[in-house]
Amino acid sequence: MVASVLVVGGTHGNECNAPWLLQQWGPSFAALQRPRLKVQTALGNPRALQCCRRYIDRDLNRSFRGDLLQAQPSPADQWEVQRARELVQSFGPQGTKPCQVVIDLHSTTAAMGNSLVVYGRRPADLALAAACQERLGLPIYQHEHDPDQTGFMAEAWPCGLVLEVGPVPQGVISPVICQQTQLGLETLLDLLDEASQGPLQLRSPLRVHRHSGSLDLPRDSSGQPTACLHPARLKSDWTPLKPGAPLFQQGDGTVIPFSGEPDQVTVFSNEAAYQEKHIATSLARRVSIPCDPSWSRALSDLLQGVDR
Amino acid sequence: MVASVLVVGGTHGNECNAPWLLQQWGPSFAALQRPRLKVQTALGNPRALQCCRRYIDRDLNRSFRGDLLQAQPSPADQWEVQRARELVQSFGPQGTKPCQVVIDLHSTTAAMGNSLVVYGRRPADLALAAACQERLGLPIYQHEHDPDQTGFMAEAWPCGLVLEVGPVPQGVISPVICQQTQLGLETLLDLLDEASQGPLQLRSPLRVHRHSGSLDLPRDSSGQPTACLHPARLKSDWTPLKPGAPLFQQGDGTVIPFSGEPDQVTVFSNEAAYQEKHIATSLARRVSIPCDPSWSRALSDLLQGVDR
Numbered sequence: 001m002v003a004s005v006l007v008v009g010g011t012h013g014n015e016c017n018a019p020w021l022l023q024q025w026g027p028s029f030a031a032l033q034r035p036r037l038k039v040q041t042a043l044g045n046p047r048a049l050q051c052c053r054r055y056i057d058r059d060l061n062r063s064f065r066g067d068l069l070q071a072q073p074s075p076a077d078q079w080e081v082q083r084a085r086e087l088v089q090s091f092g093p094q095g096t097k098p099c100q101v102v103i104d105l106h107s108t109t110a111a112m113g114n115s116l117v118v119y120g121r122r123p124a125d126l127a128l129a130a131a132c133q134e135r136l137g138l139p140i141y142q143h144e145h146d147p148d149q150t151g152f153m154a155e156a157w158p159c160g161l162v163l164e165v166g167p168v169p170q171g172v173i174s175p176v177i178c179q180q181t182q183l184g185l186e187t188l189l190d191l192l193d194e195a196s197q198g199p200l201q202l203r204s205p206l207r208v209h210r211h212s213g214s215l216d217l218p219r220d221s222s223g224q225p226t227a228c229l230h231p232a233r234l235k236s237d238w239t240p241l242k243p244g245a246p247l248f249q250q251g252d253g254t255v256i257p258f259s260g261e262p263d264q265v266t267v268f269s270n271e272a273a274y275q276e277k278h279i280a281t282s283l284a285r286r287v288s289i290p291c292d293p294s295w296s297r298a299l300s301d302l303l304q305g306v307d308r
Numbered sequence: 309m310v311a312s313v314l315v316v317g318g319t320h321g322n323e324c325n326a327p328w329l330l331q332q333w334g335p336s337f338a339a340l341q342r343p344r345l346k347v348q349t350a351l352g353n354p355r356a357l358q359c360c361r362r363y364i365d366r367d368l369n370r371s372f373r374g375d376l377l378q379a380q381p382s383p384a385d386q387w388e389v390q391r392a393r394e395l396v397q398s399f400g401p402q403g404t405k406p407c408q409v410v411i412d413l414h415s416t417t418a419a420m421g422n423s424l425v426v427y428g429r430r431p432a433d434l435a436l437a438a439a440c441q442e443r444l445g446l447p448i449y450q451h452e453h454d455p456d457q458t459g460f461m462a463e464a465w466p467c468g469l470v471l472e473v474g475p476v477p478q479g480v481i482s483p484v485i486c487q488q489t490q491l492g493l494e495t496l497l498d499l500l501d502e503a504s505q506g507p508l509q510l511r512s513p514l515r516v517h518r519h520s521g522s523l524d525l526p527r528d529s530s531g532q533p534t535a536c537l538h539p540a541r542l543k544s545d546w547t548p549l550k551p552g553a554p555l556f557q558q559g560d561g562t563v564i565p566f567s568g569e570p571d572q573v574t575v576f577s578n579e580a581a582y583q584e585k586h587i588a589t590s591l592a593r594r595v596s597i598p599c600d601p602s603w604s605r606a607l608s609d610l611l612q613g614v615d616r
Contacts, residue, residue: 023532024559052583109477169417169477171580173525173536175557217481224331228481249483251332272479275360 003196003303004038006091006099007185011061011106011153012273013048014170017177018105031186034193040097042090044104044153045083052171054273055080061104064088065151088156100302101128102157103188107177108166109272112237114180116140117162118208119152124159124302127199127295130206131191136184139238141267141284142208148277158302163188170272196303199296206291209238209265209284216278218248218256227256229280233269241266241283248280311504311611312346314399314407315493319369319414319461320581321356322478325485326413339494342501348405350398352412352461353391360479362581363388369412372396373459396464408610409436410465411496415485416474417580420545422488424448425470426516427460432467432610435507435603438514439499444492447546449575449592450516456585466610471496478580504611507604514599517546517573517592524586526556526564535564537588541577549574549591556588 010019022041025031032039043049045060057078068081069088091099101124106117115138118125129140141164143149154160163184168177194200217225227248233241241247241258248256260283268274269281301307318327330349333339340347351357353368365386376389377396399407409432414425423446426433437448449472451457462468471492476485502508525533535556541549549555549566556564568591576582577589609615 020533020536021559024534029560109480167477169475169578169580170479171583172417172578173533174542174578175536175539176542178536178559225328225481226332228328228483228486231483234482234484251329251486252337270477270480270482272477275479 001305002038003036003101003192004040004097004099005189005192006102006157007032007039007041007105008044008087008102008153009041009105010046010049011044011104012054012059013045013050014052014054015107016049016052016171017107017165017168017173018181019043019049020173021178021181031182032189034189036196037189037193039189040091040099042087044087045080047079047083054170060084061153062149062151064153064156068151069156084153084156087153092156093158100158101192102154102160103185104153104160104162105181105185106162106164107168107181108164108268109169110237110268110270111167111235112139112164112267113166114138114184115164116184117154117164118142119155119160120144122159123292123295123298125154125161126206126289126291127195127202127299128159128161128188128191129208130202130204130291130295131195131200132184132187133206134202134204135187135191138184140206140208142210142287144211146211159299161188192303195296195299199293199300202291202296204291205288207286207288209267210287212264212283212285214279214282215247217280226250229270230255233266233281237267237269238265240264309613310346311344311409311500312348312405312407313497313500314410314465315340315347315349315413316352316395316410316461317349317413318354318357319352319412320362320367321353321358322360322362322581323415324357324360324479325415325473325476325481326489327351327357328481329486329489339490340497342497344504345497345501347497348399348407350395352395353388355387362478368392369461370457370459372461372464376459377464392461392464395461400464401466408466409500410462410468411493412461412468412470413489413493414470414472415476415489416472416576417477418545418576418578419475419543420447420472420575421474422446422492423472424492425462425472426450427463427468428452430467431600431603431606433462433469434514434597434599435503435510435607436467436469436496436499437516438510438512438599438603439503439508440492440495441514442510442512443495443499446492448514448516450518450595452519454519467607469496500611503604503607507601507608510599510604512599513596515594515596517575518595520572520591520593522587522590523555525588534558537578538563541574541589545575545577546573548572
């Protein structure tokens, strides 16, 4: 068996850098070729990309829920539910062009740099994320236990990560963001290529920032924000937000300090798409986890088609 | 007569900083009070703001064309045409709450800093822009002679300017952008307050960047961009783009140099809203114009209700 990896750009139709790269490169471009991998590419949400909108009917990256994927298809289904099924039917592990791993390329308006998002604690995901962190030093956001945020694409494959790059406004192509995306993607493909030959050797503990909650802007009774994020937070994602530190700023300059628990950092501060979800910033706790050898074995077994 | 000034935020519904400031402040906020001015505020496009979209049916800031404003109203009219008429009927010089001047507050995804846009060469506009430039040193973009871009709000009042602040993604409130907006707005109101008492004394020549054209990204036969702006251009608005200098960059890294005429600068590089207009960046030529005393007289006469 040749291990197969799906690379998706444009899961959100106004994050246009990764889909542009994939379209410009074409499937035979050198950056996507690895000797021991079959790399397939797809545009996540081509209809939303056409309109430069995040989605048409609902967020595609919240549409890979088991109940939605397994429901009886109907012509009345929302577009993104249909598209999620199409992607799984084509590229899922039991699909017509089966892939064991998905790399989902995103961008954000938050100043997060080059980072990874992992969902939950699946061993193969942790192996790939840890190896990428050893190579590039990038921060990792671990998303779990948020009942309001489910149905992520990466969870619909046995192994899957999001590469998240920012800051960039929605709707513009930035060469800097393209370059960071390419660096992250090439590193992940290098590591998957290696892992398809045997377990990756992980030396350092995995450092993740584990989701601990989200904060909305203060709002008045009509739902209008009465403050915005404080300037100090806009360039401080991944750094501690201490109790008492400036968090919000009102229109007249009044500062509202953070009154939550200590030992948390912020992520996705001022991500434009999260305004409608009433998330001004998310909170996470730094956790260091010794790498377990079973993680690398799980990733290699998956890529080698070994069913333990 | 008390001189009256209209301050508009949210002419584009996804430029949310200025309308947020105006809503937070309310009309009686100190920053908007001047002893000799009546300052009125309005949200340009409240329906588009609700949806966080630039517009509903068409760009409001291209809808103040004489033919559209004067046409027989019909229920089938596009929303922004209706809204343009409403604003003129309420706040235009012959409106129910007449204003002589409009200040239209915008933001951009381009790294343009704090800047002014003037349309054409109306003396009162040039006086206000020159005085603001003397005080703040900000750059001025002079837009004229572009038949594809007409119907700007500022042109529907006897005197009107755009204050344009960036970079900020669409759909997020940034305290830095709010602060810059407040600085520009307060300076303009200070100057109008002074001008309502007599002609402003202008000492330095007015330096403008006069629109000379726009450039689209290179595209293939299907309309897909084959290159993005070169990294060197993304932080270089207002600086010269010399023939032979890097302009675009293809997905494989190939650089496409600028092959146009010398002595031009770029503005609005990677403004997200202009992607649909096929404008990747605009070009302008630096021009220095001695301030004519008639400019300041025109502005004062307008504010004092003098009809020469």
